[in-house]
Amino acid sequence: MGAKFQEKIAKRVGEKIRKCRIEKGLSQLELAKKIGVRAPQISKWEGGVQIPRTDKLLELDSVLNVIPKLLAEDEKPSPNKSDTLELQQQLKQMQEAITVLQEEISAIKSGS
Numbered sequence: 001m002g003a004k005f006q007e008k009i010a011k012r013v014g015e016k017i018r019k020c021r022i023e024k025g026l027s028q029l030e031l032a033k034k035i036g037v038r039a040p041q042i043s044k045w046e047g048g049v050q051i052p053r054t055d056k057l058l059e060l061d062s063v064l065n066v067i068p069k070l071l072a073e074d075e076k077p078s079p080n081k082s083d084t085l086e087l088q089q090q091l092k093q094m095q096e097a098i099t100v101l102q103e104e105i106s107a108i109k110s111g112s
Contacts, residue, residue, distance in 0.1 A: 021064060
């Protein structure tokens with residue numbers, strides 16, 4: 001797995017953990033005590049610095065019910081730079097085609 005992909009996963013997992021913790025009304029310290037870790041570890045997970053080990057993820061799930069939220073596809077991936085450039089080029093081509101069509105329509109109307 002590439003480093004960038006791992007970073008994205010860690011960030012997404014961290015965001016979900018933070019959201020679930022806040023929804024439950026828990027501080028990082030309270031959550032840490034419930035699952036047997038220190039508060040800085042919760043901060044690392046939420047910040048996307050580290051991903052919880054499987055055993056801790058299961059403990060997080062028992063407190064926060066976080067696993068279903070991790071599996072949910074509630075976010076659309078943002079396009080990468082090359083996708084954006086390709087879409088911009090396609091849009092430009094479509095705009096040019098529309099301009100040509102408008103000119104042809106105007107020419108036809110003028111010739112009538």
